[in-house]
Amino acid sequence: MSIVVGILFAIGTYLILSKTLLRIILGTSIIGHGVNLLILTMGGLKKGGPPIIGLNTQYFTDPLPQALILTAIVINFATTALLLVLSYRAYAVVGTDNVEQLRGLEDE
Amino acid sequence: MSWFYPIMSTPFLSALLVPLLYKRFNSRIHTGWFILLVPLTIFCHLLSYVRMIAFRKTFNLTLPWIPSYGINLTVNIDGLSFIFGLIIAGMGFLVVLYSIYYMSRHKEALDNFYIYLLLFMGSMLGLVFVDNILVLYLFWELTSISSFLLIAFWFERQNSRAAAGKSLLITIFGGLSMLAGFLLLHIITDTYSIGAMMSQAEMIRSHSLFIPAMILILIGAFTKSAQFPFSIWLPAAMEAPTPVSAYLHSATMVKAGIYLVARFTIIFGGTSEWFWLVSGAGLITLLYGSISAVKQTDLKTLLAYSTISQLGLIMTLLGLGSAALYFDSIQEGAIYAIATFAAIFHMLNHSTFKGCLFMVVGIIDYELGTRDIKRLGGLFHLMPISFLLTLAGSLAMAGFPPFNGFLSKELFFAALLNAAQMPIFNMPYWGTILAFLAWFASVLTFVYCLTILLKTFMGRARGHKLKKKPREASMGMLISPFILAALVIGIFFYHQVFSQYLLIPAGEAVLPTLSGSMHIEVKAWHGFSTELLMTLGVIAAGILLYITMSQWLRIYNYYPMGLTLNSLYELFMEKLEGGSLAITKGFMTGSVRHYLLYILTFIILVMGAAMLLLKGISFDSSQDAVVSFYELALLLGMIATAVTVLLAGARLTAVIAVGALGFLVVFFFVLFRAPDLALTQLVVETVTTVLFLLCFYHLPQLRKESIPIGSKAVNAVVSVGVGMIMAVVALSANGLRSFAPISSYYENAYVLAGAKNIVNAILVDFRGFDTMLEILVLTLAGLGVYTLIKLRWAGGKEDEAA
Numbered sequence: 023m024s025i026v027v028g029i030l031f032a033i034g035t036y037l038i039l040s041k042t043l044l045r046i047i048l049g050t051s052i053i054g055h056g057v058n059l060l061i062l063t064m065g066g067l068k069k070g071g072p073p074i075i076g077l078n079t080q081y082f083t084d085p086l087p088q089a090l091i092l093t094a095i096v097i098n099f100a101t102t103a104l105l106l107v108l109s110y111r112a113y114a115v116v117g118t119d120n121v122e123q124l125r126g127l128e129d130e
Numbered sequence: 131m132s133w134f135y136p137i138m139s140t141p142f143l144s145a146l147l148v149p150l151l152y153k154r155f156n157s158r159i160h161t162g163w164f165i166l167l168v169p170l171t172i173f174c175h176l177l178s179y180v181r182m183i184a185f186r187k188t189f190n191l192t193l194p195w196i197p198s199y200g201i202n203l204t205v206n207i208d209g210l211s212f213i214f215g216l217i218i219a220g221m222g223f224l225v226v227l228y229s230i231y232y233m234s235r236h237k238e239a240l241d242n243f244y245i246y247l248l249l250f251m252g253s254m255l256g257l258v259f260v261d262n263i264l265v266l267y268l269f270w271e272l273t274s275i276s277s278f279l280l281i282a283f284w285f286e287r288q289n290s291r292a293a294a295g296k297s298l299l300i301t302i303f304g305g306l307s308m309l310a311g312f313l314l315l316h317i318i319t320d321t322y323s324i325g326a327m328m329s330q331a332e333m334i335r336s337h338s339l340f341i342p343a344m345i346l347i348l349i350g351a352f353t354k355s356a357q358f359p360f361s362i363w364l365p366a367a368m369e370a371p372t373p374v375s376a377y378l379h380s381a382t383m384v385k386a387g388i389y390l391v392a393r394f395t396i397i398f399g400g401t402s403e404w405f406w407l408v409s410g411a412g413l414i415t416l417l418y419g420s421i422s423a424v425k426q427t428d429l430k431t432l433l434a435y436s437t438i439s440q441l442g443l444i445m446t447l448l449g450l451g452s453a454a455l456y457f458d459s460i461q462e463g464a465i466y467a468i469a470t471f472a473a474i475f476h477m478l479n480h481s482t483f484k485g486c487l488f489m490v491v492g493i494i495d496y497e498l499g500t501r502d503i504k505r506l507g508g509l510f511h512l513m514p515i516s517f518l519l520t521l522a523g524s525l526a527m528a529g530f531p532p533f534n535g536f537l538s539k540e541l542f543f544a545a546l547l548n549a550a551q552m553p554i555f556n557m558p559y560w561g562t563i564l565a566f567l568a569w570f571a572s573v574l575t576f577v578y579c580l581t582i583l584l585k586t587f588m589g590r591a592r593g594h595k596l597k598k599k600p601r602e603a604s605m606g607m608l609i610s611p612f613i614l615a616a617l618v619i620g621i622f623f624y625h626q627v628f629s630q631y632l633l634i635p636a637g638e639a640v641l642p643t644l645s646g647s648m649h650i651e652v653k654a655w656h657g658f659s660t661e662l663l664m665t666l667g668v669i670a671a672g673i674l675l676y677i678t679m680s681q682w683l684r685i686y687n688y689y690p691m692g693l694t695l696n697s698l699y700e701l702f703m704e705k706l707e708g709g710s711l712a713i714t715k716g717f718m719t720g721s722v723r724h725y726l727l728y729i730l731t732f733i734i735l736v737m738g739a740a741m742l743l744l745k746g747i748s749f750d751s752s753q754d755a756v757v758s759f760y761e762l763a764l765l766l767g768m769i770a771t772a773v774t775v776l777l778a779g780a781r782l783t784a785v786i787a788v789g790a791l792g793f794l795v796v797f798f799f800v801l802f803r804a805p806d807l808a809l810t811q812l813v814v815e816t817v818t819t820v821l822f823l824l825c826f827y828h829l830p831q832l833r834k835e836s837i838p839i840g841s842k843a844v845n846a847v848v849s850v851g852v853g854m855i856m857a858v859v860a861l862s863a864n865g866l867r868s869f870a871p872i873s874s875y876y877e878n879a880y881v882l883a884g885a886k887n888i889v890n891a892i893l894v895d896f897r898g899f900d901t902m903l904e905i906l907v908l909t910l911a912g913l914g915v916y917t918l919i920k921l922r923w924a925g926g927k928e929d930e931a932a
Contacts, residue, residue: 026765028857033772035730036849039723048775048788051818055795060856062802064863074805074887083803085876089892091807093904099814100911103821107915110825 024063030056041120043109047102054098058091134205135193137175138259140168141252145245152241161240162230168248169222172255176215183212184631186638190261190325200322204261209635213474214258214389216632217481221381222251228489228610229373231603232496243283243371250276254382258389262322263312267305270354273383274301280378281370293366296699300353300363308350308390314343315397324393328642331397344398347390348407355387355441358415362695365434372492375430380437380488381481388441388477391448392640395470399641400455402554409449413567415442420574424679425686429491429501429582433484436527436578439571440480446568447473447542450549454641463643465548471629471637472541478633479534479621483526486614487582490520493603493611494586503581507589513602515612517587522615528579528672529572529665534621536665539572543661569664576672577679584676723841727848734851741858761801768794789819806889 030052037049065087144165152161179189188208195203207215226247233240253272260266275298282294316322318337319330327334334340351357356364367379378384391408398404419439426432451470454463493516494509495501510517522533529539546568550561602608621628675682717728771791778784792815799808876888876896885891893901 024857024860026768027860028853029769030772030853031856032849032853033776034849035852036776036845039726039845039849041723044781044784048784051788052772052775052791055791056856058795059798060860062798062804063860085888085892086872088804088807088889089897091804092810092889092893093900095807095810095814096904097907099818100908102818104911104914106821106825107918111918 027056027060027063030059043112043120047105047109050105051098051102054094054102058094058098061087061091061094133175134189134191134207135203137172138205138255139252140171141248141255144168145248145252148245148248149241152244156235156240160230160235161244162226162233165244165248166223166226166230169219169226169251173216173219173223176212176219179207179212180631183207183209183635186635188639195265201262201264203265204323204325205259206261206325207259208639209632209637210389210392210474210639211258213478213632213636214385215255217385217478218251218254218258218382221377221481221485222247224485224610224613225373225377225381228376228492228607229371231607232373232492233371239283243280246276246279246283247374247377250280250378250383254386257386261324263315263324264322266324267309267312270308270350270386271302271305273378273386274298274305274354277301277367277378277383280374281367283371283374284369287369289366290369293363293369297363297367300360304350304353304360307346307353311343311346311348311350314339314346318343328396334397335401340398341403344404345407347394347398348411351387351390352411353387354390355384355445356415356438357387357411357442357445358418358438359695361415361418361438362699364438365431366696368428368430368434372430372488372495375434376485376488376492379434380484384437384441385477385481388444388448388473391445392470392473395448395452395640396455396642399452404452405449407449408452409446409564412442412445412447412449413564413571415439416446416571417567418442420571420578423578424574424581425683426578427503429494429503429506429586430488432503432578432582433487433491436575437480437484439575440476440484440527443542443568443571444473444477444480447476447545448640450545451641453549453552453554455643456554460643463641466545466552467637467641468541468548469545470640471633472538472545474636474640475541475629475633476535476538478628479526479538479618482614482617482621483523483533483535486519486611486618487523487527489607489611489614490516490523493607496607497601497603503585506586508587510587513587515602515608519608519611519615520583520587522618523611524579524583526618528576529668532622533618534625535618537622537625540661540665542568542572543664547660569668572664572668573671573675576668577675580672580676581679727844730848730852734848734855737855737859738851741862761798764794764797764801768798785819785822788822789815792818804889806887 034049034051034053034056037045037052040046040049065084148161148165151164155161155164182189186209188206191205191207193203195201226244229243229247233243250273253269253276257266257269257273260269278294278298281297282290284290285294315327315334318334318339319327321327321330334343349360353360364379364384368375370379395404416439419435419437419442423432423435423439426435447469451467451473454466454470457463457466491501494506494513497513498506500506526533526535529535543565546561546565550565552561717724768791771787771794774787775784775791778787792811796808796811796815799805799811876892880886882891882895885895
């Protein structure tokens with residue numbers, strides 16, 4: 023599990039370091055998944071009942087990481103959506119999706 | 131007594147009032163008339179202490195400021211701080227009076243000028259009276275800053291700005307080094323009080339940090355007092371208005387270093403290091419100053435170099451005088467203490483005659499519009515009073531009777547001769563050379579004093595070269611230099627009064643061990659002694675050199691321009707600026723990728739190092755659950771999708787692969803009993819994918835990126851590094867549990883929040899505010915998305931909108 027987290031992070035980072043905006047967005051998305059899984063892993067992957075009272079289970083899985091991840095998922099969605107539209111806008115206005123060519127525009 | 135603090139704070143308080151006064155009254159009354167009251171009050175208040183100071187009484191007052199750090203506004207009024215206080219207030223009065231006539235109230239920004247001047251006056255007074263070294267440092271830097279502001283008073287001139295910057299850089303550098311020295315002293319003695327340090331002088335001298343502390347503090351003193359090689363800021367500072375030059379850059383601020391050295395003599399003195407550093411630096415400065423002064427043609431610059439050389443002279447004397455502390459017996463010590471006495475005497479004299487000279491030069495500049503001696507001459511008939519004042523000032527500086535400079539010069543020679551016979555500190559070898567060098571510098575001093583006097587006032591009148599028609603200055607302008615010139619002569623005739631009430635108490639404050647045994651014989655005439663012969667020699671050689679000046683002045687041309695201190699300083703600044711620009715440009719490339727690389731590399735290094743050093747890595751797999759078939763399949767699937775994204779050539783593939791990855795994560799959440807997560811992720815992932823597909827219609831095709839193989843490799847290495855670090859973190863987090871999970875608290879969700887779904891309870895109840903802000907983020911993002919899409923139509927492409 024941890025290794026998968028590592029791989030997700032590695033791939034996400036690599037994508038972020040590339041020049042194309044789309045790749046960068048995909049990279050952040052993948053890193054987001056990595057983070058979620060990392061939190062889940064850190065909470066301990068012990069198996070128990072879902073954290074819902076009244077299901078007659080012996081013990082629950084840890085609810086706290088789940089709550090954190092839930093927040094993270096939503097935020098991740100928000101940022102991804104914003105980035106995506108932003109890059110789309112940038113492309114529409116500037117005509118490139120290459121980060122290296124985007125730079126220096128503030129001088130204009 | 132209790133009036134001391136209120137009165138000493140008047141400069142700061144009245145500085146606050148200046149803008150009001152200026153606004154209200156400037157059209158009718160010169161603001162300076164109000165300001166005049168401040169130094170006058172302080173001066174009169176200080177005079178009330180004279181009797182007590184003369185009886186060697188000292189005062190200690192304390193006003194708590196930051197008592198928890200032991201920083202209090204303790205003041206120490208003794209002979210030394212007293213004479214400095216008098217000079218600051220007295221010169222302050224005369225300079226303000228002079229400035230009323232010098233600074234036009236119609237043309238200059240007088241409010242700024244007087245605020246800076248008052249700020250300086252207040253901090254300079256604070257500097258000499260406080261006992262706490264940190265407060266002293268505070269005032270020290272305040273004087274640097276106010277000096278900076280005053281030099282740059284005519285800030286529209288390029289030269290003024292450069293000079294101000296130079297002086298600020300040099301004096302602040304010295305101030306910081308002095309602060310470091312002070313902190314070392316604090317480490318040694320565990321106190322911030324100078325008084326308390328003095329009682330531990332023996333211990334300080336044997337401490338291993340003694341030498342570093344001494345050198346650091348001396349750098350502070352030398353930069354402030356323009357000692358060689360830090361002297362270059364002082365001639366440049368002559369860009370300031372002349373009242374400022376007379377006040378800060380000859381009478382008071384440059385004496386702050388002298389004060390510091392005098393004050394710390396009791397702590398550091400009596401050692402050969404202190405003796406040689408102080409008197410050596412002083413002597414070199416004395417020579418350098420007078421050698422440079424002779425060739426100047428601008429009167430103010432000439433005076434600046436002469437100030438440097440006179441400061442060097444005072445510094446030398448302080449160094450020589452510190453030897454008195456070496457001796458246990460008071461009789462022996464008292465012989466050398468004459469140097470300390472002479473230092474204070476000459477400091478007082480210098481303030482009077484140099485102040486007078488500066489003011490006269492200011493008058494010449496004001497009346498004639500130039501101060502270049504090549505264009506001046508023959509002013510004797512036109513400005514007779516100015517001539518007399520210059521006569522007093524320059525002959526006093528040259529050491530000519532009947533002016534006060536003669537007395538202190540004689541004492542200087544006496545101190546040198548005494549020191550030459552000193553049995554310690556290698557003086558038997560060096561003493562004669564020292565005496566000769568000092569004598570030679572005095573000859574040059576004599577030469578440039580003649581230059582000031584004769585080149586300006588004698589010779590042919592060159593009225594046709596001047597912009598204005600020369601005439602004598604107004605009475606008001608002449609008052610201040612006249613008072614100073616009167617003092618120059620007055621001190622000569624009434625020197626006993628001055629020594630009894632001011633100089634000997636000050637000398638004893640510098641060398642308290644010799645209390646009561648300082649019987650200095652100051653005589654205008656003490657027979658044909660060696661000192662007198664030296665003075666006569668100075669006069670003879672000086673006149674000779676002055677007459678033959680045009681012949682030997684060419685020697686200066688042989689000195690390479692590139693090696694002057696100024697050009698070295700400029701070269702250094704240029705290289706410094708260029709170097710830092712190059713370094714900054716080296717890493718601030720403007721490329722997001724580079725910045726990301728820095729951040730990520732930093733993460734890898736810090737996290738990796740922290741985990742290695744703190745032994746945070748642990749692979750404890752005993753608690754892990756057994757990996758089931760489903761899980762394994764899911765994991766492999768996730769890896770496969772992620773790799774697909776990486777390798778995807780078409781954007782569609784990449785987007786779909788990311789979507790697939792998201793759905794695999796959903797399955798994961800199901801497996802690990804997180805139904806809420808699974809549901810949310812399912813919805814979010816679907817929306818995200820749809821959004822991707824919507825947008826990508828507008829985005830260009832993924833191109834094969836043309837990244838050079840090198841940076842590709844760097845990217846790969848960094849990514850793998852980040853991945854490994856995160857994997858290790860994930861693994862170690864499992865293995866290291868330092869305390870029990872806090873989740874059990876939330877298992878009472880039903881009781882606490884009335885909810886059966888614990889995760890929901892956490893989100894909407896226990897951490898309700900988090901969720902609220904999360905919704906806010908979502909809203910903002912939604913607004914952003916909406917705006918960005920809408921903007922397309924309102925933006926640059928008008929035709930699309932139609």
